[in-house]
Amino acid sequence: MSTPALELTGLKKSFGKAEIIRGINLSIGKAERHAIIGPNGAGKSTLFNLITARFAPTAGTVKLHGEDLAGLEPYQINRKGLSRSFQITNIFPAMSVFENVRCALLWSQGYKYSFWHLVNRKHDLTDEAEKILDQINLLGRRNLPAGTLSYAEQRALEIGITIAGGADVIMLDEPTAGMSNTETDYITDLILKVTAGKTLIMVEHDMSVVFGLADRISVLVYGEIIATGKPEEVRANARVQEAYLGAALEAEH
Amino acid sequence: MTVSDPRIDPRIDPKGAREDEQITTDPSKPVERMRSGSMTLSLAPWVIAAVVLAFLPLVFTNNSALTIMNQMSITIVFALAYNMLLGQGGMLSFGHAVYAGVGGFAAMHIMNMSDFFSTIPLVVLPVFAGLFGMGLALIVGSFSTRSAGTVFAMISLGVGELIAASSVIIVAFFGGEEGISGDRTYAQPFFGVEFLQQIEVYYLTAAWVVIAAALMYLWSRTPVGRMANAVRDNPERAEFLGYSARWVRYYSFVASGFFAGVSGGLFAINYEILTEENLNTASSGVILLVTFLGGVGFFFGPIIGAIAFTLLQTVLSLSTELWAFYAGVLFVATVMFFPGGLAGLIMMHVPVFKLGKAGTLIKPYLYTLLPAALGLAGLAALVEMTFHYRHAIPGDNEMTVFWMTFDTHTLLPWLIAIAVTAIGLGIAKVTASDLRDAWSAANTAGGKS
Incomplete structure (x- = not known):
């Protein structure tokens, strides 16, 4: 078996005396779509923040394509091919939609801290940004300030920004939170389209999205993964039913 | 006070046309519009500015008008440099005068090194001043740009005070209380021009305003300039796009230090004396006021601010001792009612x-x-x-x-x-x-x- 895209070993995080993440071992293969579900306060977002170095782990390792990420800054991890979105929409609200996407392209297109290129003259940047805008159906909103978009459009833009850099591991934190059913369907299709061939790790509350998207599911309860497997296996798992899923599924219907 | 709605932040006003790209909601031809003929259009303001600067002395012929215009030009360069931090990078500095001041002092010392000074034309002196301002920014920025916000503001204030205070301690460089003076005419004549007259200095300064402003504008169009805006708006997101927020801020800071130094060099050429006043917190405060008055959200804002403020300072101060009081009231009114500044007021009318x-x-x-x-x-x-x-x-x-x-x-x-x-x-x-x-x-x- 090849190196997993992302591998977590014995990952722990405590805030003071409170243990939020209590030893997580998880291996996610290349091009796998993996969903992390669990009740509120289970530590899903904390887990995301540990992987992307927003927080430093108390113990354990995170490996991206077999490479230990310990001690790296978020921007260094991003350059290694891991990109994420946030639970709360995290875009550049004062900048135009186009500009948002273009900024997301700059590093991966090799411009780095250049002050000798003029971005408007770089047609490759413009073309690529517009291609992404087309993918996320925001080409018509190109020149509007991102902050004036509707909520669903902002979430779509955030997904666009997240994938723009060409990262092969994409992490989405509750991409459909707070959306209506139609919006949720729209975003789900969008995620399927733009993450094709990439490794996707997502936290999600909406079970229909999870079962529609994920190849495998991990259930996180009180900082531990109580089950990992294919959707149908997880659904049938007695512990999961007891701890979480039964209630969640009932709430759905 | 009703013409402005203070709740409208010009930066997120969809009609504010903050970017140079025009607002269009027509999705059909975004690419073409983007590429066609924008060069000639975007050059127009620069050509107009250069022509106006060239002909102004023919309209305002007396020496005091030239003095005012020189002061305006110097303030414009400084305010634009300051806005690279405040408006574009989201860094509020309370001590930016030291970069202009140190650049200016360095220029004065170069003027006094007669052997060297006689081999360079006066017109390149601001470059040296800029390099000294940049050198100081390289050092200070290495620790002050770790974070924006309060920490940055406090460090800028502390460093500003520190350097202003050392003007009476390091007398060899800052000249103590009487400052450092020199004579610009010892430079190598530039095509026969020795800069004996005010009008010659005016054209030197005017040329530098256009050059410096154009370079600062181009800077804002480069990848690192664009990312400065991104880091200002959302440093965390920028980090997850592969950019270190700290390095982006550092580059802006160093560039701003360079152009502040250039303005200090122009000051040295114009007044031939620099004192502690060029370094102190009051000067740093004035440039903040000028920039904010003009409007931080638009590139040309600080230019308007510098013109308006210099007029207040020179013309109004002739008629009243209380001009600083009125300037203060204007500043408070701007902050409260027109946070977009004068530029924001103008751009409000575009739609x-x-x-x-x-x-x-x-x-x-x-x-x-x-x-x-x-x-x-x-x-x-x-x-x-x-x-x-x-x-x-x-x-x-x-x-x-x-x-x-x-x-x-x-x-x-x-x-x-x-x-x-x-x-x-x-x-x-x-x-x-x-x-x-x-x-x-x-x-x-x-x-x-």
């Missing part, structure tokens, strides 16, 4: 012009602004009279306000001033609601214009 409804605003503006101006003049008269009443030499009861001479120790002038204030502001308050209606009508598409 109105695009809708072709600017004409409908003329009358309401006149009806409100004229009485308001009258009322404010009355208010200013009251302030002046109070000041005169309290501070004039005993027995000197006569004063002149708005070309009228009267005795401040009689009741009538006070009654008149109070009446003018009350009537002017009262009418403005009444007509303001009409203006508000006209404004919203002018901003709505459709209907008769």
Whole structure:
């Protein structure tokens, strides 16, 4: 078996005396779509923040394509091919939609801290940004300030920004939170389209999205993964039913 | 005060056209529009500015006008450099005068190194000054740009105070209390020009304004300049796009230090003396005021701010001792009512012009602004009279306000001033609601214009 895209070993995080993440071992293969579900306060977002170095782990390792990420800054991890979105929409609200996407392209297109290129003259940047805008159906909103978009459009833009850099591991934190059913369907299709061939790790509350998207599911309860497997296996798992899923599924219907 | 809605932040106003790209919601041809002919259009303001600068001395011929224009030019360069931090990078500095000052002092020392100075033309002196400003920014920025916000502001204040205080300690460089002076005419003549006359200095300064402004504008169009905006808006997101927020800030800071130094070099050429005043917190405060007054959200904002403030400082100070008080009131009013500054006020009217409804605003503006101006003049008269009443030499009861001479120790002038204030502001308050209606009508598409 090849190196997993992302591998977590014995990952722990405590805030003071409170243990939020209590030893997580998880291996996610290349091009796998993996969903992390669990009740509120289970530590899903904390887990995301540990992987992307927003927080430093108390113990354990995170490996991206077999490479230990310990001690790296978020921007260094991003350059290694891991990109994420946030639970709360995290875009550049004062900048135009186009500009948002273009900024997301700059590093991966090799411009780095250049002050000798003029971005408007770089047609490759413009073309690529517009291609992404087309993918996320925001080409018509190109020149509007991102902050004036509707909520669903902002979430779509955030997904666009997240994938723009060409990262092969994409992490989405509750991409459909707070959306209506139609919006949720729209975003789900969008995620399927733009993450094709990439490794996707997502936290999600909406079970229909999870079962529609994920190849495998991990259930996180009180900082531990109580089950990992294919959707149908997880659904049938007695512990999961007891701890979480039964209630969640009932709430759905 | 009704022309602006303070809740509208020009930076997120969809009609504010903050970027150089025009607003269009037509999805069909974004690419073509983007590429066609934008070069000639974007060059136009620069050509116009250069032509205006070239012909200004023909209109304002006397020396004091030249002095004012030189001061404007220097302030423009400094304010634009400052806005690279404040407006574009989101860094509030309380000590940016030290970069201009150190650049200026370095320029003075170069002037005094006669062997070296006689081998370089005066026009390149600002480059040296810029490099010294940049050198200081390289050092200070290495620790001050770790974070933006309060930490950055406090460090900038501390470093500013530190360097200003060392002007009396490191006398060899800062010259103590009398400062450092020199003579610009010892430079190698530049095509025969020795810069003996004010007009020659004017053209040198004017050329540098255009060059420096153009370079700063181009900077804002580069990847690192674009990311400065991104880091300003959302440093965390920028980090997850592969950019270190700290390094992006550092690059902006160093570039800003360079251009601040250039402005210091121009100051050295123009005044031939630098003192502690060029370094201190008051100067740093003034440039913050100038930049904010002009508007931090637009590239050209600081230019307007520098022009307006220099006029206040020079012209108004001729007629009243209290000019700084009025400047302060204007600043507070700007912060409270027009956070977009003068540039924001101007750009607010772009959608109105695009809708072709600017004409409908003329009358309401006149009806409100004229009485308001009258009322404010009355208010200013009251302030002046109070000041005169309290501070004039005993027995000197006569004063002149708005070309009228009267005795401040009689009741009538006070009654008149109070009446003018009350009537002017009262009418403005009444007509303001009409203006508000006209404004919203002018901003709505459709209907008769």
